[in-house]
Each structure stands twice: as C-alpha cells, then as structure tokens.
Amino acid sequence: MNKKKxxxxxxxxxxxxxxxxxxxxxxxxxxxxxxxxxxxPWEKQEYPIVVLGDSVIGNKFDGEGIPDxxxxxxxxxxxxxxxxxxxASFHAQETYxxxxxxxxxxxxxxxxxxxxxxxxxxxxxxYGEHYLNILPETLDYxxxxxxxxxxxxxxxxxxxxxxxxxxxxxxxxQLDNPEDPYDVKTYGGALRYSIEALQxxxxxxxxxxxxxxxxxxWIDGQSMDSEDVDFGGGxxxxxxxxxxxxxxxxxxxxxxxxxxxxxxxxTQEQYYFDGLHLNGEGQKKIAEEIAAFIRQIENNGSVAx
Amino acid sequence: xxxxxxxxxSILYQTVRILMFVQILLGALWIAGNFSTFQSFPETEELxxxxxxxxxxxxxxxxxxxxxxxxEGVSRFCPVPYYCLIYFMQLGLCFWTLWKLTGKNPGxxxxxxxxxxxxxxxxxxxxxxxxxxxxxxxxxxxYDSRYGKWIKxxxxxxxxxxLLPEFFLFGGGIYFAGLIFKMIRxxxxxxxxxxxxxxxxxxxxxTGITDSAAVEVHSRGRxxxxxxxxxxxxxxxxxxxxxxxxxxxxxxxxxxxxxxxEISRDPGKVSREFGLVMEKTYGVKQSQSIYWKMAKDSxxxxxxxxxxxxxxxxLGYALSPFVIxxxxxxxxxxxxxxxxxxxxxxxxxxxxxxxxxxxxxxxxVLLLALALYLWNGDKRGFAAxxxxxxxxxxxxxSAVVALWYSLSASGMQDYKNAILITIFWGLLVTAFMEEKKxxxxxxx
Numbered sequence: 001m002n003k004k005k006x007x008x009x010x011x012x013x014x015x016x017x018x019x020x021x022x023x024x025x026x027x028x029x030x031x032x033x034x035x036x037x038x039x040x041p042w043e044k045q046e047y048p049i050v051v052l053g054d055s056v057i058g059n060k061f062d063g064e065g066i067p068d069x070x071x072x073x074x075x076x077x078x079x080x081x082x083x084x085x086x087x088a089s090f091h092a093q094e095t096y097x098x099x100x101x102x103x104x105x106x107x108x109x110x111x112x113x114x115x116x117x118x119x120x121x122x123x124x125x126x127y128g129e130h131y132l133n134i135l136p137e138t139l140d141y142x143x144x145x146x147x148x149x150x151x152x153x154x155x156x157x158x159x160x161x162x163x164x165x166x167x168x169x170x171x172x173x174q175l176d177n178p179e180d181p182y183d184v185k186t187y188g189g190a191l192r193y194s195i196e197a198l199q200x201x202x203x204x205x206x207x208x209x210x211x212x213x214x215x216x217x218w219i220d221g222q223s224m225d226s227e228d229v230d231f232g233g234g235x236x237x238x239x240x241x242x243x244x245x246x247x248x249x250x251x252x253x254x255x256x257x258x259x260x261x262x263x264x265x266x267t268q269e270q271y272y273f274d275g276l277h278l279n280g281e282g283q284k285k286i287a288e289e290i291a292a293f294i295r296q297i298e299n300n301g302s303v304a305x
Numbered sequence: 306x307x308x309x310x311x312x313x314x315s316i317l318y319q320t321v322r323i324l325m326f327v328q329i330l331l332g333a334l335w336i337a338g339n340f341s342t343f344q345s346f347p348e349t350e351e352l353x354x355x356x357x358x359x360x361x362x363x364x365x366x367x368x369x370x371x372x373x374x375x376x377e378g379v380s381r382f383c384p385v386p387y388y389c390l391i392y393f394m395q396l397g398l399c400f401w402t403l404w405k406l407t408g409k410n411p412g413x414x415x416x417x418x419x420x421x422x423x424x425x426x427x428x429x430x431x432x433x434x435x436x437x438x439x440x441x442x443x444x445x446x447x448y449d450s451r452y453g454k455w456i457k458x459x460x461x462x463x464x465x466x467x468l469l470p471e472f473f474l475f476g477g478g479i480y481f482a483g484l485i486f487k488m489i490r491x492x493x494x495x496x497x498x499x500x501x502x503x504x505x506x507x508x509x510x511x512t513g514i515t516d517s518a519a520v521e522v523h524s525r526g527r528x529x530x531x532x533x534x535x536x537x538x539x540x541x542x543x544x545x546x547x548x549x550x551x552x553x554x555x556x557x558x559x560x561x562x563x564x565x566x567e568i569s570r571d572p573g574k575v576s577r578e579f580g581l582v583m584e585k586t587y588g589v590k591q592s593q594s595i596y597w598k599m600a601k602d603s604x605x606x607x608x609x610x611x612x613x614x615x616x617x618x619x620l621g622y623a624l625s626p627f628v629i630x631x632x633x634x635x636x637x638x639x640x641x642x643x644x645x646x647x648x649x650x651x652x653x654x655x656x657x658x659x660x661x662x663x664x665x666x667x668x669x670v671l672l673l674a675l676a677l678y679l680w681n682g683d684k685r686g687f688a689a690x691x692x693x694x695x696x697x698x699x700x701x702x703s704a705v706v707a708l709w710y711s712l713s714a715s716g717m718q719d720y721k722n723a724i725l726i727t728i729f730w731g732l733l734v735t736a737f738m739e740e741k742k743x744x745x746x747x748x749x
Binding site for chain 1: 312315316317319320322323324327345347543571572573630632633634635636637638639640641642643644645646649653654657658661662665666669716717719
C-alpha cells in the first residue's frame, strides 16, 4: 500500500514538473517571439545587395535613389540602407540621450548588424520622429529604412556596399589615430572596426568600399571645392586614399568614385543637384558604374584596374 | 475536482517560478559579465567633478560624489576599480532592502533575486549613478516608517535626500504619512511620536546645513530648480523657436533666435542655455515670472500637444518596466535607446536576450500571479491588511514619483527615474505569489 502511495505521489510530482516545464516553454516562446520572428522563413527579407551610406545613398531624387537604379541594372533587390547626414565615425562624447545621427553611423550600424539588434536605432529614430518638425535631423525615411535593415537575412546578403566619407570630411573628423587603428572617432578606425565586425558576423558577405565622389560644400553662400578646403581632418581626397588603403589591407573591393567616376567636377552641371548630392542622372550614372563593377567581380572574380 | 484544481494551481505556480528563474539566470549572467565594466553615463563624470569641489546644485545630491571619492580613495589601495566597489555596495543595499521588504524569509530568496534582476534595477545597480541607492534608501525609509522605527527611517530619509534632492520630498512624504497615520490610529505611545518629530526636525536641519554648505545655484551651469523652471521645461520645450513671437521682450533679448533653434533640438539645453542665460541676465526672481508667462502661453497655444506629451510621459513612467521593450521597438519618446546602448555596450547579445526576455515575460508573470491570487481559495497570503496597506502606499508613492518626473521636463522620459516604480510592480507580483503566510507584515 505504502509503495503504491509513494508511486502515486512521485508520479504526481513528475507530472507537475512536466506540466510546468511545458507551460513555461510555451510562455517563453510566446514572450520571446519578437527575438526570433525575423528568422522565420516567411519573415526574412532577402536582399542580395545592401548599400549603407549617407545622404548620397539615402536621399532620393524624384522618388528614386542609387540603390533603386542599381536594382534595375542588375535585376535583383537592393536595400537602401543610407541615412542622410551620417558618418562612418562615432563619437560617444557627442551623443546625448536623444541623438539620432550618431547611432546611425557606420560603426553603430555594423554593431547592430553583428548582433542583429537595431533596438537603439529604432528607439532614437522614434524620439527624433516625434519632434520631426522641430528636429530636422530625422528625415522621414529613417524609420522605414531601419525596419528594413532589421528584417534582412544577412546570411544571404552577397554584397554589402559601404559609401561613407563625405560627412566625416566636412565635419573635420580625424583621418586616423596612429596609436589606435581601431579608434572609432577617426575615419580609418571606424572603417576598420566596422569591417571586422561585419566580417565576423557575416563571413560569406562580400564587402565593397565605395568612395564618395568629388563634391563642393556651400558655406555662407560660397561654394568650396573639396580639393581646396580642409575642414580639420584633411582634404576629401585623403579620406578616399585612406579608404583605398584600408580596402587593400583587408583584401576588399574598392570602387574609387572620386578618381574614376564620370561623375565629378567636370560634369557637376550634368550630374549634381547642389554640388554635393546627385540628381537623377548622377544617381543613374553611379548605379551603372556600381553594376559594371559587380559584373566584373562576378565574371572575373576580381576587378581589373 | 478540488484536488484537480489544486494540482493545476500548483503547476501554474511552478511555471511562474520557472519563468522567474530563467530571468534570474540571465540577470546573474549579465551582472557577472558586466561587473568589471563601466557604463559611460555623462552624469558620472559630473559626479566626479563635484567630488573634487564638493559644490553642487539643486539637481544633484552631495552624498553620492562623496561616495565616489571615497571609493576612488579605497581603490588606490586595492586592485579593484572604484566602480566595482560602488557596484558591490549598491547590489548589497538592493539585496538588503528587498530582503527586508519580502519578510526576510529564506524560502523567498528567489523572489528577492528576481526583483534584483529586473533589468532597470540590475542596470543601475551596476552604474555609477545615485538613482539606485536613493531608491533603496527611500524603500528602507518606507519600511522603517511602517514599523515605527523613526530613527532608522529618519536616517534613510536623510541619506536618500542627500543622494537625490527630490528624494528629500518623497522621503518626507512617506515619513510624515507614516507618523500621522500611526498618531491617528493611536498605535504608538506619545514618546515615540516626539521621537519621530525630533528625528524629522534633525533631518530637516541637517539637510538645510548641508545645502547651505554644498549647494550653490548655477554652480553646475544649470538654471535654478523651481516650479516655474519645471513648468517652462514641461510646457515650452520643444517650441522655443516656433513660439518665439509670443515670448516676453526680456526672453527675446536675452537669447538669440539661432540659440532658440538649437535649444529646441535639445531638452538638456533648456536649463543650461536658456534658463542660465535668463537668470544671469535678469536674476532668478525676475526670471520666474517670465517662465510662468512662457509656460502659460505655450500651454494655451499648444494645449493638445503639451497634454499629449505629458500623458505619454506619465504612462511611460507608470508602466515603465512593461514599456521598455516597446520603446526599443520604436514606440514612445524616451531615453530607453540611450540607456540600452549603455547597457549593451560590453555584452550586446546577452543584453538583448536578457532585456527582451524580462520585459516580455513581466506582464505574463503579473497576470499569472494575479490569476493564482484570485483563484487561491485561501486568501490569507494577501488578505493581511498591513500588506495590502503597504502595497497601496507604495503604489501611491510610485504614482507621485511618476507625476513628479513627468511634470519636471518634456522630452526626457527616462527609466532610470522609474526604478522605484519597477520595484513596486515587482513587489506586487511577489505579493500575489504569497501562499499562506503574509510575510510582508512579519517583522523578523
């Protein structure tokens, strides 16, 4: 009798534990659904090409941008991950609880992609959007872009194109820190840090560093050529050269738009909207050049000079 | 049938415990992984600067900078960084307070650990900021006031007020509410009433002496902390430049239009660039009437917006532990992204799973605990009036804290100011989980 009773209570205990573990597992799955939602097959967004950059990439002219034209050229979806006004470098000292642009820098986006967590960016953009009329820093496409970046299946991205440099140049960010090659406050350090973060997180993804094109900056009604003005960190060409050097260090593809693109100083009337941003023609031309570059990689496995 | 019901209840109870244990595990891993790291809040740097001069303003208490200085001094003689010493102290204070509040019952230690690992509590226990110790001092003041330990309560009130100035008001409210309640119900002898009053007088005296010695208006580059300044911050930001035409001539003359545009982009600049300039130009007293006028005009022009933003802030504070994960999904206008970026800096993946798990599971745990409480035929666990009264008082205090911070500023809703509210929701869950004995009312 005693053995029967003991067995009964033991079975009851086992049942209780089994029931509660099962229920707990269900609740945990429900509660953490958001963490793995994007990994579900029907939620993932497949983009073979993702382009990160500043307003040259992010802003659209007549409703289309460089990634849209690139998508038409290559016939594959291309995600526009550009955010106007952003830099490659990141300055923690310049951030404040409601800053938006700093958290959309290349450094921070690379970190977000590496751990598949865009929470900080979403929260900061929400803050900026609420005060959109007063805080023009947050442009109206930021929110959608970050949501799209969050949905990307990075294991299926073939090319990630990184276009940064203009805003680092015109805000006078230091080119490099000889004592710390990973100093993210510098342009070079930010590139190295981001490249390594992305390579570690997505080892099969091919990175293409794309330099900015020539530009002119308007200051107090005067147009300042990027070859003539140094904002404190160097001339734009120095940023481009450093970018090329880093691409070589890491064995990455480098598309030098500054020196080799048809879009430049001599064709500024044709391709530029305001000397800095490209018009529709300029965007199409850059997209054609990127497409040709990628076709060359695909055909030859490398890029001929 | 009754046996089946009891069996199902026990499964649900066990399920809640498992859910809590997972959080405890994640929280413990996060604390272990971040114990030797430093969250670079800019306020910490300010505290170190205050520690050097021992002069502060009405926004920051003098006690915490002294603690920082002391920890820095001790760390010179041991291999442990000063911030680790501070974390150890804060974790110890947190554990001790929650242990007392949950009845000092070894069988309930898992509830204490669960409360400690609620992400806002864990994060700010591992930050060199006064919010965490101030909240736990306030809770200790609350606990001691309930049991008529006026000396202890007064000490906690004093320490809380010296950590964060607004906690002098919160602590005073708790202290006097407890004293008056006990006087009305004649639950304490007259000598204890006198003891309580004398202790209160001493606290006010010591706080006054400390303030006169250490507090200097404008010393940290901020405007004077007055009701008018709070109204200005709440009603006028971010419409400084938009509504400029309505401002008084004094305000227009003191601050240029370009500055107003910059101030409109940054709520922190209201105090440092607008208020400070106004008060240095016109004096603190005259500026108050200007602030009130600006606040009234802004409220009149944009009533819907001001009330809407205030309501969002108030709800955000009141439901703080529940809304953090929604803020991180891009809903709400808060500092959650900023705080999260500090929290995740060293362990991004672990932090992601920890914060999202804890944030998503909390409403579930609350509902399950409530369901258990309602289903539990034996209501002795919660029926004890003292426990219900205690939680009600804590709820009122949480509401006051939420209201205070919502009224204080616009565009600065920050969950580090809502640690008390987070603990309150956690204590509510633990109270619902009580089975037979009312350990909240037990004094051991």
